[in-house]
Amino acid sequence: MSExxxxxxxxxxxxxxxxxxxxxxxxxxxxxxxxxxxRLDSATxxxxxxxxxxxxxxxxxxxxxxxxxxxxxITAEKHDSFITPAADGKVIMEFSGKELIQGETDASSxxxxxxxxxFEARGYTAWDPxxxxxxxxxxxxxxxxxxxxxxxxxxxxxxxxxxxxxxxxQALRVLRLFGNExxxxxxxxxxxEQEYFLVDRDIYLKRKDLIYTGRTLFGAMPPKGQELxxxxxxxxxxxxxxxxxxxxxxxxxLGVVSKTEHNEAAPAQHELAPVFATTNIAVDHNQLTMExxxxxxxxxxxxxxxxxxxxxxxxxxxxxxxxxISTNTGVNLLNPGETPYENAQFLLFLCxxxxxxxxYQDLLRISVASAANDHxxxxxxxxxxxxxxxxxxxxxxxxxxxxxxxxxxxxxxxxLKVGVHVLPKFPKDTTDRNRTAPFAFTxxxxxxxxxxxxxxxxEPNVVLNTAAAEALRQFADELETAxxxxxxxxxxxxxxxxxxxxxxxxxxxxxxxWVGEAEKRGLLxxxxxxxxxxxLLDKKNIELYATHKIYTEAELKSRLEILLExxxxxxxxxxxxxxxxxxxxxxxxxxxxxxxLSNGLLAxxxxxFGKFTSFEKETATVLSALSESAYQKLKKLEKLTAEAAKCxxxxxxxxxxxxxxIVMMEELRADADRMETLTAADYWPFPTYGELLFGVR
Ligand code: ADP
Ligand code: MG
Numbered sequence: 014m015s016e017x018x019x020x021x022x023x024x025x026x027x028x029x030x031x032x033x034x035x036x037x038x039x040x041x042x043x044x045x046x047x048x049x050x051x052r053l054d055s056a057t058x059x060x061x062x063x064x065x066x067x068x069x070x071x072x073x074x075x076x077x078x079x080x081x082x083x084x085x086x087i088t089a090e091k092h093d094s095f096i097t098p099a100a101d102g103k104v105i106m107e108f109s110g111k112e113l114i115q116g117e118t119d120a121s122s123x124x125x126x127x128x129x130x131x132f133e134a135r136g137y138t139a140w141d142p143x144x145x146x147x148x149x150x151x152x153x154x155x156x157x158x159x160x161x162x163x164x165x166x167x168x169x170x171x172x173x174x175x176x177x178x179x180x181x182x183q184a185l186r187v188l189r190l191f192g193n194e195x196x197x198x199x200x201x202x203x204x205x206e207q208e209y210f211l212v213d214r215d216i217y218l219k220r221k222d223l224i225y226t227g228r229t230l231f232g233a234m235p236p237k238g239q240e241l242x243x244x245x246x247x248x249x250x251x252x253x254x255x256x257x258x259x260x261x262x263x264x265x266x267l268g269v270v271s272k273t274e275h276n277e278a279a280p281a282q283h284e285l286a287p288v289f290a291t292t293n294i295a296v297d298h299n300q301l302t303m304e305x306x307x308x309x310x311x312x313x314x315x316x317x318x319x320x321x322x323x324x325x326x327x328x329x330x331x332x333x334x335x336x337x338i339s340t341n342t343g344v345n346l347l348n349p350g351e352t353p354y355e356n357a358q359f360l361l362f363l364c365x366x367x368x369x370x371x372x373y374q375d376l377l378r379i380s381v382a383s384a385a386n387d388h389x390x391x392x393x394x395x396x397x398x399x400x401x402x403x404x405x406x407x408x409x410x411x412x413x414x415x416x417x418x419x420x421x422x423x424x425x426x427x428x429l430k431v432g433v434h435v436l437p438k439f440p441k442d443t444t445d446r447n448r449t450a451p452f453a454f455t456x457x458x459x460x461x462x463x464x465x466x467x468x469x470x471x472e473p474n475v476v477l478n479t480a481a482a483e484a485l486r487q488f489a490d491e492l493e494t495a496x497x498x499x500x501x502x503x504x505x506x507x508x509x510x511x512x513x514x515x516x517x518x519x520x521x522x523x524x525x526x527w528v529g530e531a532e533k534r535g536l537l538x539x540x541x542x543x544x545x546x547x548x549l550l551d552k553k554n555i556e557l558y559a560t561h562k563i564y565t566e567a568e569l570k571s572r573l574e575i576l577l578e579x580x581x582x583x584x585x586x587x588x589x590x591x592x593x594x595x596x597x598x599x600x601x602x603x604x605x606x607x608x609x610l611s612n613g614l615l616a617x618x619x620x621x622f623g624k625f626t627s628f629e630k631e632t633a634t635v636l637s638a639l640s641e642s643a644y645q646k647l648k649k650l651e652k653l654t655a656e657a658a659k660c661x662x663x664x665x666x667x668x669x670x671x672x673x674x675i676v677m678m679e680e681l682r683a684d685a686d687r688m689e690t691l692t693a694a695d696y697w698p699f700p701t702y703g704e705l706l707f708g709v710r
Contacts, residue, residue, distance in 0.1 A: 017265060020262065020265055020266050021265045021266070021268070022265075022266070022267075022268040023266045024072065024147050024148040024149070024266045024267055024268075025145050025146075025147045025148075025266075025267060025268040026065055026068060026069075026145055026146040026147065026153075027145045027268060028044070028047075028145075030068060031043055031061075031064070034064045034067070034068060035060065035061065035064050036060065039057055039060045039061065042054075042057045043057070043061060043142065046142045046143075047142055047143050048198065048341070049197070049198065050143075050178065050198075053114070053142065055110050055111070055114070056110070057110075058110030058111070058113055058114050059109060059110030059111075060110070061110070061113060062108045062109055062110045062112065062113035063108065065108065065113065065146055065153065066095055066106065066107070066108035066153070069095075069148055069153040070095065070106055072148050073148075073151055074095075074148050074151050074152060074153045075094055075095065075096075075151060076092040076093060076094045076095070076151065076152045076153070077092070077093055077094075077095065077108060077112070077152065077153040077154075077155065078090040078091055078092045078093065078152050078153070078154055078155065079091070079116040079118070079138035079140075079155050079157040080154040080155060080156050080157060081138050081156075081157045081158065081159040081168055081170065082159070082168050082169040082170050082296075082300065082469065082471065083123040083124065083159055083167060083168050083169075084123065084124040084125075084126070084167065084168065084169070084572070084575045085123065085124060086169075086467070086468065086469050087300070087303075087304075087469075088300050088304065089123070089159075090152070090154065091118055092152055093112075095107055095108050113140055113155060114139065114140050115137060115138065115139050115140070116137065116138040116139075116157065117135055117136070117137055117138075118135070118136050118137075118138060118159075119135065119136070120135060120136025120159075120161065120167060123136065123159075123167060124575045124578070124579070125161065125167055125571060125575075126570070126571030126572060126573070126574035126575040126578070127570075127571055127574055128161055128165050128167065128567065128568065128571040135162055136159055136160065136161060136162075136167055137159070137160050137161075137162070138157035138158065138159050138160075139157055139158050139160065140155055140156070140157055141156045141157060141158055141170060141174065141293065143174075143291070143293060143294070144156035144293055144294050144297045145268065147267050147268065149267070149301075156170075156297050157170070158170045158171040158174065159171070165565070165567065165568050165571070166564070166568055169296070169469050169471035169472065169475075170293065170296070170297075170471065172471070172475045172563050172564060172568075173292065173293055173296060173471045173474060173475050173478075174293060175561070175562060175563045176474070176475045176478035176479045176482070176561070176563050177200065177201060177292060177293060177478055179478060179479055179482040179561035179562070179563065180199065180201060180338070180478040180479070180481055180482040180485070181198055181199045181200065182482070183481075183482045183483075183485035183486045183489060184199035184338060184346070184362075184482075184485055185197075185198075185199055186485070186486075186489035186493070187358075187361065187362075187365075187485050187488060187489050187492075188340070188358075190489065190492050190493065190498065191354060191357075191358050192354075193340075195342055196340040196341060196342050196344075197341055198340070198341040199338060199339070199340050199341070199346070200291050200292070200338075200339055200341070201291075201292045201336060201337065201338050201339075201474065201477070201478055202289045202290065202291060202292065202295070202336070202337050202338075202339050202458075203289055203290065203291075203292045203295035203296070203334060203335060203336050203470060203474060204286065204287060204288065204289030204290070204295065204335040204458075205286075205287070205295060205299045205332050205333065205334055205335070205464075205470045206284055206285075206286040206332065206333040206335070207284065207285045207286070207299065207302055207303070207306075207332055207466065208277055208282060208283070208284045208330035208331055208332065208466050209282070209283055209284075209285075209306055209317050209318060209319055209330055209466060210279070210281050210282050210283070210317070210318040210320075210323050210324075210330065211253060211256070211281055211283060211310060211315045211316070211317055211318075211709055212281060212315065212316050212318060212705050212706075212708060212709065213314065213315065213316075213705075213708040213709050214310075214311065214314045214315055214316050215314070216700045216704050216705055216708045217316040217705075219699060219700050220699055220700060220705070221590060221593065221594055221598075221699075222587075222590055222591075222594060223316075223318070223323070225586060225590045226320075226583075226586055226587045226590055227318060227319070227320035227323065227385070227467075228318075228320045228322055228323045228324075228385070228388075228587075229323060229324055229325070229702070229705070230587060230590060230591045230594065230678070230682065231591075231594065231599070231682055231685045231686060231689070231699070232324065232325065232686065232689070232699075232701065232702045232705075233686040233687075233689040233690045233701070233702065234325075234326045234702060235701060235702045235703030235706065235707075236703070237280075237703075237707075238279075238280070238326055238327050238706075239278055239279045239280060239327050239328065242278065244276050244277070244278065244279065244280050244281075244282070245276060245277060245278045246275055246276055247276050249274075249275075249276060249283075250709060250710065252313060252314075252315070252709060252710070253283065253315075253709065255313060256309060256310060256313040256315060257274045257283075257285075259309050259312070259313075260274075260285070260302075260305055260306060260309050261274065263305050263309065264287075264298075264301070264302060264305060267298075267301055267305075268298075269287055269298040269301060269302060270287050270288035270290070271285060271286075271287050271302070272286055272287055272288050273285070273286045274286075277328070277330075278327075278328050278394060279324070279327040279328040279706075280327065280706040280707055281705070281706050281707070281708075281709060282327075282328060282330065285302065285306070287299075287302070289335060289337075289458075292336075292474050292478070295470060296469065296470045296471045296474070299332075299469075299470045300469065303319055303467070306319070307319070315709065318330075319466050319467040320385055320466070320467060321383070321385040321386045321388060321389040321465040321466055321467060322385060322386075322388035322389045322392065324702060324705070324706065325388075326393070326702075327393065327706070328393050328394045328395070329388065329389030329392060329393070329395055329465075329466075330389075330465070330466030331389065331395060331462060331463070331464060331465060331466055332464045332465065332466050332468060332470065333460050333461070333462050333464070334460070334461040334462075334464050334470060334473050334474065335455070335458050335459070335460050336458060336459050336460075336461060336474065336477055337457060337458035337459070338362060338481070345457050345458075346358070346359070346362045347359070347362060347363065347366075347454075347457055347458055347459070348456075348457040349457075356431075357431045357499075357502060357506075360415075360431060360506055361488060361502065361505070361506060362485075363408075363454075364484075364488075364505075364506050364509040364510065364513075365481050365484035365485045365488060366459060366481055366484070367402065367509065367510070367513045367514075367516060367517070368484040368509050368512075368513050369477070369480035369481045369483065369484045370400065370402055370452055370480070370516055371402075371512075371513040371515065371516035372480065372483075372484075372513075372553070373476060373480040373554070373557065374400040374516070374536065374537050375537055375539065375545065375548035375549075375551065375554070376476045376480065376548075376549075376554055376557075377400050377452075377461070377463070377473065377476050377477075377480075378398060378400055378463070378537065378539045378545045379476075379539075379545045379546060379548065379549055379576075380464075380472040380473040380475070380476045381463040381464045381465055381468060381472075381473060382539075382542040382545040382546060382576065383465060383467075383468065383542060383579070383580070383583075384542060384579075384580050384583040384584050384587075385465060385467065385583070386463075386465035386468070386542075387540070387541050387542055389465060390463060390540075391540065394523070395462075396449065396450065396451035396462050396463050396522055397451070397522055397523070397527070397528065397538070398463075398538055398539055398540045398541075398545075399451070399522070399527070399528070399531045399536055399537065399538045400451055400452060400463070400516070400536070400537065401450060401451060401452065401516055401517070401518040401522060401527075401531065401536060402450065402451075402452045402453070402454070402516050402517050402518065403447045403450030403452065403453040403454060403517075403518065403519055404454045404517055404519065405447075405454060405519065406519060408454065409517060409519060412510045412514070412517075413510075413514075415431060415503070415506055415507055415510060416507055416510040416511050416514065418507075431499070431502055431503040431506050447519060447520075447521075447522075448462075449521050449522040449523045450462070450518070450519075450522050451463045451522065459477075461473055461477070475563065479557060479558065479561050479563050480557065482561055483557055483560065483561065486560075486561075488505060491505060492505065515534040515535060515536065516536065518530075518531070541671050542576070542580045542667070542671075543577070543580065543664070543667040543668055543670075543671050546573060546576055546577060546580075546664075546667070547664070549569065549572070549573045549576075550566075550569060550570065550573060554569070555569060574663060577663040577664060577666070577667045578663060580667050580670065581657070581663065581666050581667055581670055584657075584670040584671075584674055584675060585654060585657065585658060585670070585674075587678065588650055588653075588654045588674050588678055589654065591650065591678055591681060591682075592647060592650060592651055592654070594698075594699075595643065595647050595681065595685065596647065598698040598699065599643075599685055599688065599698060600640055600643065600644060600647075601698075602692065602696050602697060602698045603636055603639075603640045603688050603692060603696075604640065605696060606636065606692050606693055606696040607633050607636050607637055607640070609693075609696075610629040610630075610632055610633040610636075611629070611633055613629045614629040614630055614633065617629070632691055635691060636688060636691055636692070639684050639687055639688050639691075640684075640688065642684050643681060643684035643685060643688065646677060646680050646681040646684065647681060649677055650674070650677045650678060650681055653669070653673045653674050653677055654674055656669060656673075657669040657670050657673070657674055689701070
């Protein structure tokens with residue numbers, strides 16, 4: 014056995030381990046829980062818990078934790094040891110079925126958006142047996158969902174699991190219509206490609222903005238940026254390579270199939286992609302990946318920046334969410350088939366996604382909305398804030414032929430009849446040429462590229478699963494009562510294409526002209542988080558989530574509160590950090606430099622050298638003017654920040670941050686960045702972009 018196969022999954026209580034450690038009957042029941050969403054009874058849970066504990070102790074664990082994903086977007090854990098006091102002052106190691114299945118935790122410090130009254134601070138965590146327990150840093154981690162006393166979701170996993178159930182139910186209805194009786198479960202699959210930056214830890218520690226906000230609030234462009242494209246897929250530096258090797262090894266031990274690691278377009282930017290997995294597992298694994306990237310970077314004297322836009326002027330970091338729908342019999346439903354029937358089924362699922370993305374553009378945009386991602390969307394090499402879909406020319410032509418009842422292709426004489434004709438073959442590689450599209454069909458899956466690098470993968474998949482479930486529900490309702498299935502199917506596909514083709518755009522989404530074109534088509538362009546969030550409680554969205562039991566209206570309202578609150582807090586911290594850096598570091602440094610220049614000027618005039626050079630004079634004059642301008646803006650920024658902080662209505666508050674605070678921050682930064690280019694290197698108080706972006710050697 015190779016080293017890799019030996020370590021892979023070594024820290025995971027997976028099915029192989031369970032099979033070898035659980036009684037046959039218990040194992041069968043656990044399998045049912047995993048694959049068919051059946052509940053475990055308490056007697057079975059007790060047996061599983063005991064086996065899990067023995068296994069964990071053998072691996073050196075002393076504690077366990079319910080590992081959950083509150084609305085903070087990262088994971089939370091509270092460690093309890095297995096120790097229980099026994100007679101004679103001794104201890105035994107115990108772990109009960111109850112402790113495995115449900116935990117109780119003080120939820121008062123986790124965001125609840127008003128769902129949980131302060132007098133009812135308890136929160137409950139419940140085991141998700143579909144995601145295996147694992148050992149991390151000597152702690153047995155049990156993936157769990159996190160709810161309030163009243164059962165309302167306080168986390169990202171609960172709605173995700175609900176959405177997976179919704180699409181399972183509706184997709185099965187559709188499959189039955191195609192005569193498919195063997196499939197018993199439909200799951201969505203996700204492969205998230207994770208981008209990140211690596212910077213030198215010592216350099217990082219000299220930047221308050223990176224420490225407090227994760228991004229640079231100041232910084233002039235160095236002479237070299239990413240224009241040479243010499244970083245992309247370039248040779249990986251030895252230090253980075255050592256880091257990546259350790260990341261891979263640790264991820265493999267946790268059963269994460271980390272597959273590719275390469276340099277990205279911007280200097281210091283990299284990417285890691287795993288092999289896809291069932292959606293909730295992919296979400297858990299991505300959380301682990303982000304955690305490990307950050308932890309292991311430190312061991313190598315590096316800092317991993319997961320922020321969406323750590324540097325102005327070079328690419329930001331995203332997380333491509335590759336998504337598909339598969340049956341438990343191993344069929345990818347977004348894979349074009351060989352026979353007319355398979356083709357028809359594929360086209361129907363494709364249409365469900367087209368309809369879903371068009372009707373819930375706003376929810377998809379909201380699912381990736383954050384103060385950080387606002388800087389990235391629509392900037393360098395990132396999809397714009399407009400949601401559109403790329404299908405590629407061949408597939409688009411096929412849909413057009415169906416829509417217009419026209420022959421497809423030059424040679425075809427016959428009209429393309431869904432369910433009767435085999436689809437013409439289209440070469441796979443033509444489907445993935447356009448990297449500018451926010452939502453692209455890439456042969457047998459969709460790639461959603463708006464997601465930010467630090468985001469949880471849960472939210473966009475809640476939207477995708479639920480919106481697709483709704484489209485499939487409507488399709489099934491219509492087709493189940495049809496007299497002639499094939500005709501009804503053809504009509505349905507034709508109508509769906511007609512109604513929703515406005516979302517399909519195969520052109521360059523980075524092109525300015527697309528913004529105007531999209532507007533003409535009536536597509537949404539929700540540029541900022543507050544703009545996007547203003548749609549969350551639209552009637553159609555409340556109805557969608559209620560129909561599929563994903564969020565109640567109360568849950569949705571609480572999420573809106575949390576998202577707005579988070580947006581305000583982030584911008585507030587950034588503004589305060591900017592003020593601090595400006596007052597305490599930048600302005601004093603510039604002032605000092607101006608006085609040095611003035612001294613130089615004086616010295617020259619004493620020797621009557623003044624007429625030979627204007628360097629000191631011009632530089633000091635421009636810097637004085639800039640520092641005066643910056644100082645005035647600084648005071649304005651302080652005032653605006655105070656005004657925003659006072660506002661009590663979260664939507665209005667967010668609007669102040671968006672329309673006033675951020676605007677002033679940008680103006681202030683412009684002055685500072687100009688001052689940086691004029692100030693002698695020794696005087697500038699922070700490491701430059703050049704040092705940050707090219708500092709890892
Ligand atoms: P790239 O986008 O860099 O060309 P690929 O398209 O091969 O790379 O894969 C990108 C990601 O998509 C990988 O994480 C891969 O596992 C994932 N992926 C491939 N097939 C599926 C699928 N059916 N469902 C979800 N993700 C998938
Ligand atoms: Mg990709």
